[in-house]
Amino acid sequence: MKFNYHLPVNLIFGAGKIEVLGEETAKYGQKAFIVTGRNSTKKTGLLDKALNLLEKSGIEYVVFDKVAQNPLTTTVEEGAALAVQTGCDVVIGIGGGSIMDASKSIAFMVKNKGDISDYIFGRIYGETALPIILVPTTAGTGSEGNNFSVLTNPKNGDKKSLRTNAIYAKASIIDPELMMTMPKSIIASVGFDALTHNIEAYISKASQPITEIQALYGINLLSENLIKVYNDPKDLEAWEKVTLASTLGGMVIGISGVAASHGLEHPVSGLKNVVHGKGLAALMPTIIERSFKSSPEKFANISKILGGKDENDCSKVLGKLLEDLNLNITLGEMGITHEDVDWMAENCMKVSMASLKNNPKQFNCEEIKEIYHDCI
Known part of the structure; x- marks a missing residue:
């Protein structure tokens, strides 16, 4: 048995831990480039709280609030240029996965x-x-x-x-x-x-x-x-x-990668800018149904945790x-048409080959097209 496990992130976890933002940032710089979204952190008051915490620690800051869902390479380029122009020496991402991902890439492009x-490929x-420094406000991507x-x-x-070790966060403040x-x-x-x-x-397969x-x-x-917090x-x-x-x-995909569901979803949200989690929801039951025979023991374990009996009903209990x-949504309800399938399948083979190879069953291009058609 041989494997590597490398995760140089300081995870600061617990209710109220946002209070250490200023002192933690001060370890790494004196002028922060704050990456956030257009609305949510402002509406909740979190952005103002964060700015106050930085001020108390003597940290200057610049706020960049132009990141949307499914962040764009062009937004990253704009943010990096502003960070260089304003002389920032540390990046703070406050928000969901899109914000954290953009923060990482902005921090990277300031130095490259x-x-x-070209770096992505x-x-x-x-x-x-x-x-x-990352401060997640949604419990989903694990980008921290x-x-x-x-x-x-x-x-x-x-x-x-x-994907580069250069963009591991120095600290992730994870406050439920x-x-x-x-x-x-x-x-x-x-x-x-x-x-x-x-x-x-x-x-x-890389687990x-x-x-x-x-x-x-x-x-x-x-x-x-998950159902508990959804209901209350x-x-x-x-x-x-x-x-x-x-x-x-986030930690485990950083080591073992994602598989076919993410591989097939990325062309969907790349094409139509759909909500990533909804794209996954539309695809995953069908992908499991076509994959479980290639790893029956693992799918049986998943099914039992979710309330099922064995690998045969894993897709059903997930549904x-x-x-x-x-x-319970379809790709069609998100604007995907059968005419989009050829492009998505070809794009999947282009951008998601590593994810496809990780899946217990590796799908070819025609099988990917069938899955897309079935999920519309």
Whole structure:
């Protein structure tokens, strides 16, 4: 048995931990480039709280609030240029997965010249980035626990991740209390993304003993608590467990990767800018139905955790969870048509080959087209 497990992130976890933002940032710089979204952190008051905490620690700051869902390479380029212009020496990402991913890439591009797509596709490499502090406000992507940054190129629809150890956060402040203002629809979609991360890392051909243990624990936590926070967003104890599962999901995909569900979803949201968790929900039951025979023991374990009997009903029990979360949705309901399938399948083969190879059953292009058609 041989494997590597490398995760140089300081995870600062617990209710109220946002209070250490200023002192933690001061360890790495004196002028922060704050990356956030256009609305949510302002409406909840979190952005103002963060600015006050920085001021108390003597940290100057610049706020960049132009990141939207499915962050764009062009937004990253704009942010990096502003960070250089204003002389910032540390990047803070406050928000959901899109914000954290954009923060990582902005920190990277401040220190590396050229087109970020060249780094994403491995045509050139960079080894450095500004120090990064992450403050997640959604329990879904787990971006605070890995070295991924998923971006969409608006010129061609490619949605693919920058992956480099340079963008591991110096510290991730994971405060479950920050999750409690999410609307129910967002709780459902990001929570399902977290579940998908744990499931895919567990079934991945690149899985290893440590990630399997972590992923199974994450699946257990979400199975028992995701519906609780969906039905009662004020349940802090359940939020602690969902948030931990989300971070674990980010950690395990950072080591073992994702599989076919993410591989097929990225062309969907790259093309139509759909909510990532909804795209996964539309695809995953069908993908499991076509994959479980290639890893029956693991799918049986997943099914039992989710309330099923064995590998044969894994897709069914997952579908029941999606119904309970009001996520039983099709690609067609998100604007995908049968005419889009050829492009998506070809793009999947272009941007998601590593994810496809991780899946217990590796699908060819024609099988991918069949899955897309079935999910419309």
